[in-house]
Amino acid sequence: MNITQEIINEEVKWDKTKTIVSKTDVYGTILYANDVFSNTCEYSTLELIGEPHNIIRHPDMPKVAFKALWDALKKGENFHAIVKNLTKTGRYYWVITDFTIDKNEKGEITGYTARRKAVPDGVVKKIKPLYKTLLEIEKSKGEKASELYFNAYLNEEIGKNYNEFVVDLFEDETTKELEKNKRKLNLNWFFFSDYQE
Template sequence: MSITPTDVEHEVRSVDIVVSKANEAGDVTYANPIFFKLAGYTQGELLDRPHSIIRHPDMPKIIFKFLWDNLKEGKDVQAFVKNLSKDGGYYWVFAHVRVAKNPDGSFRNYVSTRKAMKSSAREVIEPLYTQLLEAEKSGGMEASLKELESFLESNGASLATFNETMKKLNS
């Protein structure tokens, strides 16, 4: 199913907490009602399907590469994400994604908790993501990574402090 993005934004309110869980393959295994409302899908349309269904084409691939690389190492990731709704609309969130473990330490699932993105953060992230996308188009993931590292360095940060930098932008 190919969805054509529109300029219709779906509001994520400051009281909204959007939650989903995914298996190791990234398939949605649970989502709360606000997730389904914002995404515009029914449970039957999203459960046991790839989480990437809601990936907006405005999202740079380097952000997801960073996310998955860190999750595979057992590290949490905090990042801004623009999601695509079934109706072509979109919504921005500040996501905190972590690995949940069973009592024996084995993998249970990925848990993503999302909240509203502050407008001050959006003023920084939208132009950054546009730059990252342009870099990916012209020079691939390597060029995009260099742009991301440059952005972080200009903010006194690095890939190692990515989460703290993103959290600070949304505070």
């Protein structure tokens, strides 16, 4: 499938309480997509099956993030990533993806299952500048330079590998959002409850 699309700087509307699920073979060819995936990316299941998973790759995503993903999966390690995906109509959606490895009875890798959840806005605010920098390095100096910067950034600024960084960032921002919503709920109760004295 070859779709040339205009990129629209607009988030697609989707049910962020749901989980997007897809399965691929070892080469990243889509074998299964749940309805949440189809509805969110605006492709029908029929359009997705048999296509490379990068059909939804957004041009704002640096290649080094996917290199880190594939390096981990090929070593048999489960992996998490924060990803900006592209819809069929050119819109976007941000997710955290938990990649797990599917194996046959002999223990050989047969493919991958990806489960995606929406991320809090705080995650996007923190990861977007990093991805922008990586993309700029990639465009002007090449993918290797981007990878070297990425690894140095993780070592010097974060002190964790990408997988740990992503999981911790997601957990921290989710906790902050829950606390903020809890405080808002408490204030709403205080300001809008009926007092009978």
